[in-house]
Amino acid sequence: MTDFDRKALLRAAMKAREFSYAPFSKFYVGAALLSTDDKIYTGCNIENSAYSPTLCAERCAVAKAVSEGARHFVAIAVVGPEDSETTPCGVCRQVLYEFCDESLVVLCGGTESHYMETTLGELLPKAFRL
Numbered sequence: 001m002t003d004f005d006r007k008a009l010l011r012a013a014m015k016a017r018e019f020s021y022a023p024f025s026k027f028y029v030g031a032a033l034l035s036t037d038d039k040i041y042t043g044c045n046i047e048n049s050a051y052s053p054t055l056c057a058e059r060c061a062v063a064k065a066v067s068e069g070a071r072h073f074v075a076i077a078v079v080g081p082e083d084s085e086t087t088p089c090g091v092c093r094q095v096l097y098e099f100c101d102e103s104l105v106v107l108c109g110g111t112e113s114h115y116m117e118t119t120l121g122e123l124l125p126k127a128f129r130l
């Protein structure tokens with residue numbers, strides 16, 4: 001993965017963040033998932049008055065990708081507030097693991113210049129898989 005890819009993925013996540021629907025938490029998140037065939041699938045968090053149906057940006061991106069036939073990924077960027085290094089929640093880590101292995105690159109940030117790079121394996125050690 002090149003620096004250009006990282007920046008493009010972070011920019012796509014930042015654009016998706018603009019569509020975040022978070023009237024309750026005001027915690028706006030965007031995600032951009034890069035497939036092995038170089039397509040980017042974006043998502044944003046979508047909150048709900050009943051709370052439980054709330055959808056995280058990462059799962060939104062995974063749902064878009066899988067529903068369009070993509071099942072193999074190399075990286076995901078997740079951006080929350082600009083000064084943050086927002087990481088995927090536990091549920092999203094498990095959902096990502098369904099389609100990825102430990103080597104998935106995870107860019108956790110706020111902007112294309114402020115982010116932390118890790119892997120799914122570091123975020124979800126000894127993950128569950130049937």
Ligand SMILES: [Zn+2]
Binds near residue numbers: 056059092
């Ligand atoms: Zn989540």
